[in-house]
Amino acid sequence: MTPLAQALLNPRRIALIGASADDQRLTARPQRYLRRHGFAGELFPVNPRAAEVLGERAFGSLVDIPGEIDFAYILLGTDNVEAQVAACAARKIPVACVLADGFAEAGPEGAALQARILAAAQGSGMRLLGPNSMGIVNLNARTALTTNAALEAENLPAGRVALVSQSGSMMGALLSRGAARGLGFSHLIGTGNEADLTAGEIASLLLEDADVDVVALFLEAIRAPAQLAAAAAKARSLRKPIVALKLGRSPFGAELATSHTGALAGSDAAADAFFRAHGILRVSMMESLLELPLLVAGRSPPARAHRAVGVMTTTGGGGALAVDALGVLGIEARKPDAAAAGRLEAAKLNAHGRLLDMTLAGTRPDRIMAGLDALRAAEDTDLVLAVVGSSAQFRPKDAVGGIIEGAKLAGKPVATFLAPQAEASLRLLAEAGIAAFRTADTAADSIAAYCAWRAPRETADIAAPTIALPARPDEADARGVFAALGLDSPFAVMQDTPPGDMRYPVALKILSPDLAHKTEVGGVALNIADAAALREAAAAMRARVAAAAPQAKLTGMLVQPMAKGLAEAILGFRRDPEVGPVVLLGAGGVLSELHRDIALRMAPVDLETAREMIAEVRALKPLSGWRNLPLGDLEALARAVVAASRLAGVAQVAEAEINPLIVGRPGEGVTVADAWVVLR
Template structure:
């Protein structure tokens, strides 16, 4: 940790004597921003680099080093790994690209570097890393051009970014709102050290109060889970902004579950389970630390707020944006209304409109304190109009006076009001430039949970063939407690009408190939349907292996769901619940959680799927077997304990007033 975050002896391998070159920047910036440790430029062509003694090779450096920044071209990096380790370095940062992101050859090169580093006891930062900045310690071992700034605003928030260029972008945007940083670290490809592992180190730093994560992917998810537990114990929020929310590339597997459970949906479930706040807008990402610092996740959030405003239009924008985010601007309850009446204010609607009262500090303060009496809201949102631009001290004085004594406060300033924003930022009060970013931050804050420990599950006793078909999948789910009667024999004693399906390990969606026939009334019709199906499927999919037929009694449920399991390539096992049937991908009415899960999480999933309101007695309809569905979700999540299973699903799973029916099943081996 010390050698990474606060090295006292740094080697710059490939340092250039031309200050205009990228490979000269690290040395320039280190000295510019006050680094007073030992600095060792390595350049075989010059005994002096930028006025400091240089060394032809790493081996020529006297004594040991803590940290090596390798600034060489891609093809020369590998040869330096053993050399810097022999000099005592604990960490080497690699600037060059052309590794895993460049294809198979680059990936192989990256792996060789990792193996060499492990053998030498060296940790790697990067490749493709712009280095790190420790502002309080005056260490700027980075090539980011943002370090051209004459000074760097120090603070108690750390940033770990997989994108090196975003270090400077976020630092400059933070500085514009009075926000300083303790550390800014670029992890690049994360061949070794991950953002999650570094976040866990930063949580241990007494000079860090919160850690922000700018992510393009979640690599080594166990490190994030560990960091989140440490952060929760220390009362230091982890706040993430992750790219990849678009649906493109989300269809990663052949089953419906693979199509629906894209990486971003799984990432959202991951953040939720581990208590990591997740922003979806850059503006809200920058304000979330102020909203979360010094606070703990709410145990049972109301998902409601109190809004007061000095401008009707501005307040209405906030109410609308919050509503889109699933947060209600709530009418003051009886207690809050009485407190308002006591100071001659009247709260009868979703907005406490103070337009006529203006922004007199004592009135704003009194309103905030009165709204804090409400027993059914989570936060208070003051919306300030034009006075924030022209009379900043008066406009926000009431907020500044009340905020330290009440539940969370998040302000929206309708005009461009830099002076007011600065006053609020200096007081640690989140202040937003748009209603949408405020709503996004409030959603993230109210979604914030304490990290949830995965339940211990017994390993299911299941033997699965190498190429499983639907009958094998049904046997798998039966072993988990989801048993539905079926037969492989055409001449068995069936309970008609029945459904007939082709059995094949190669056909995931049988309906599209004529591999399903429903409502067969008798034995003769069954034999006829089987012969026709055999011929049809063999013609449509001549390469598919056909293992016979599956026959089961027809059934009709109150509702149909898709219940699936898969191993997400980023975060691991997840379970999915959604509106089922052949239109599952069209509806995309789904809920996703990490697997395995607890019963409480299963109930949350059921509540999130809109189509399942019909089984909860909606508008007098018969109630379905909700408890049976809860147990089914938990049972399917136990597949996380079987590494040989990559994905599995039931679609549809029919829900009756009592009991469930597995209508179709599928499993894919890892």
């Protein structure tokens, strides 16, 4: 264990700065909880107004404490934190944790205060946890160094899942929910504002702990993506999965985006792409964060995902409920294949459709084990879900005994959904290391996360071109960017005189760095037949746009041949503020934001990833020859996705898009119909 890991996760000499002698106060909780739960190390309450705090000698200040200190928990109000951080730094304490809020989350003054305490800590090499941190809990070491009221419980089970939470209150919520059903944690760490120590860095430390099998993350934001990516890489090498629940699925944050791509590739979609790229399992429900770890502990991502499961049930209604919940998330409850059917026949069990109904077999362990063995033999499913009915409530050992014994054999994962309220069965399954779900929805959420789990694909560095752009680019400049990437379609720029070598009919568009959406101001005219009509259309357009957008700077007009194809796509790039560069492909045209039919990946991507993205966009499905429709040039589209993703290496570009990108027949390639770029 590194010195930082020792000081942060298993401190033995702890200073409690601002510890209260009144055991009813919040600032007395860390001392009470540490002693209640068996902490065997040394505590040093710091309180200048008391000689003794809760039966232990108190110290007037840090300088009065003899010897080294591993960890200081600053329990004082915001106004007193800066001085105490400086005092901790002067004592060369390895880690200091700040409980108080009122820092970066409170506005400019708080952000400035946070910057000052971070600078003070860094000046001495001290690491800072928080501010706004509820501290750390190490249940194996009996270290309950927190103010969270969940630690009022008399007994807390230890487990092999470590929780890192940006929300202190959720530490207690998950701890108490897990304890109620026999699911324990190894550690719980509240990171708060993450001024210094981040969820990713702490996850890396936890992964090295022999008592940790899975790291669970409760995230409000991804604050240091490079550190979280490094933790994910370590998790893969150690076969210790990371499971994340991240808030922020609401679309409202996209309203301020200037391009369609910005609106579509919101931070939550980018977070999904980030988790996928780094092999982090993402769930959407709090219960799933408790339940999924047992399903993935000690496992690596499946080599091939079928997005299908085998379902065995002792309750027809409960089984149907599970099948329905899985189907909503795109996971198929699949009929047994030949391999599974052969074993079922040998065991004299009959599968009807998508369910292996074991109701008449009762809870006989040998029959349940035989059913599980058969379904696990299927070659076209990812795992087996066993659904248990009322027997789980009244005869827990009989109800789940066969599942527990059957799951001991090597093979694909086994999960359970208990239809009744059955706490005893939940505990038995948890003790056996089998993921057990209390609702069909959380079972489906967790199983969908497992089926989406992939080993990251290594992408070779892709050289990006050097591109010179004006401070305020218009569409012609944006087209120049994409042309440098290999996506070049013919166009010309005109002022009043039509270009002499243009192929008619043409489209005419206003050029302005201020008008991303030209149709809204009458800045687009289509199917112009000849030069005379073009001249007339240009004059009318200038007048129309000047009236609709009098403040916009007009740099000219863009003329391009009308293009036909089989489909329109939107191809975009965005440098997400949380996770970095992403590339987006979706249904194109003026309704792209309405349809929100997209695929998103971290950029850059390779051809195989680009093909996967194309397959995910429903509007592009007809181009694959669906129901004998004409084939589209999907390889040209895939190459275009790869090309756009190379913008990750063009530092000055914040957003860029082609909308629409017209896809032709095989050999016809793709045509840039409209382009836009936003600089950083």
